[in-house]
Amino acid sequence: MAERTLVVDHMRLMYEGLFDVEELYAMIQEWFREKGYDKREDKNYETVTPTGKYVELVLEPWKKITDYAKFVVKIRMVMEDVKKVDIEREGLKVTVNQGKVSMIFDAWFETDYENRWESKPEFFFIRTMFDRFIFVPYTERFKARLLEDVNQLYGNIKGFLNLYRYESEAVSGPPTPTQFPKF
Amino acid sequence: MRLEKLPVSRIRYAGIVDFDGLYRMMHQWFLDRSYYLEEQSWKYKIPTPLGKHMEIEWDAWKKVTEYALYRIHVYFYLMDVKEIEVVRDGKKEKRLKLKMNLEISSQVEMEYQNRVTTPLQKVLDDVLYKTLLRRDMDIFWTDHLWYIVFKLHTEIKKFLGMETTADPYRAVW
Known part of the structure; x- marks a missing residue:
């Protein structure tokens, strides 16, 4: 079994207001593709409720750094009460979504993901010694890179959602909530 | 035979679905890519007051080389299935209102023809793999x-x- 070190533990992002589900999803996937992560969508659940659409997504993309180490980022997204509203942007009417978005970010650094150093007790001992004493500078650097990746993604998503909040004004549909988004 | 199993991806959807159309689309998708498609099971359970339950399993495979084969397994689990009529573009159409859980699992099978029998062949196969x-x-x-x-x-x-x-x-492979 691979060794996993938790680097980001339940980092949350909550937003309520105008956004575009399709664009948000596309932005996140595009970001992962540009950074060289492989796509993985564990769960995609959608249903229509009386108060709007409910969408639940679990994305778990990964990126192999070496043949021994890889990054795994897990994003759990829940979008509630998602409705279509018309807004005015630069004089044009566009249709976007309005609802609540909650995201939880987790990231971990996985070593020996091919389980090559577990088949014998001697291998396991050697692996532990190397991980604890010899590879420390490399693993710390890798963990810092992973944390930087997740922080950058978090910032991009925040910026994307803020763009909708300050650029658009709904002209039809349910009124936007007055309370500020929680970040 | 050696297997490299890939993680399962799931889609869960609750709502109104043109299930016939979805079935045909997926079937054609496999045929267009030259997969052999077998419907391994079709289960229809006695309807309850909430609706029918159905389970369908598909197995699609395609030879890549003499040594490797792709296999995709699709599992449909349909719950609370009810037939309804909807009006679309002025026409009445039949649809299903259901809760659907779709799981797609896949694996790469190597040495799928099981031609390795002797100990020497097994050693060579190990080196190859x-x-x-x-x-x-x-x-x-x-x-x-x-x-x-x-x-x-x-x-x-x-x-x-x-x-x-x-x-x-989409541009990857």
Whole structure:
């Protein structure tokens, strides 16, 4: 079994207001593709409720750094009460979504993901010694890179959602909530 | 035979679905890509007051080389299925209102013809699998099959009219 070190533990992002589900999803996937992560969508659940659409997504993309180490980022997204509203942007009417978005970010650094150093007790001992004493500078650097990746993604998503909040004004549909988004 | 199993991807949808259309679309998707498709099971359970329950299992496979084969397994679990009529463009059409859980699992099978029998052949097969074809398997076959499955995943989401249909990875493979 691979060794996993938790680097980001339940980092949350909550937003309520105008956004575009399709664009948000596309932005996140595009970001992962540009950074060289492989796509993985564990769960995609959608249903229509009386108060709007409910969408639940679990994305778990990964990126192999070496043949021994890889990054795994897990994003759990829940979008509630998602409705279509018309807004005015630069004089044009566009249709976007309005609802609540909650995201939880987790990231971990996985070593020996091919389980090559577990088949014998001697291998396991050697692996532990190397991980604890010899590879420390490399693993710390890798963990810092992973944390930087997740922080950058978090910032991009925040910026994307803020763009909708300050650029658009709904002209039809349910009124936007007055309370500020929680970040 | 050696297997490289890939993670399962799931789609859960609750709402009104043109299930016939979805079934035909997925069937055609496999045929267009030269997969052999077998419907392994079709289960229909006695209807309850909430609706019918159905389970369908598909197995699709395709030979890549004499040594490697792609296998995709699709499992439909349909709950609370009710037939309804909807009016679309002035025409009445039959649809199903249901809760659907769709799981797509896949694997790369190596040495699927089971031609290795003698001890010498087993040693040579080990060398082939662990060293010579390792790179092909990691970089080419498993990765290729993984993204093929995601193309099917995206087509299903588009058909169901789900919100998350964007696919920046469509140009990968």
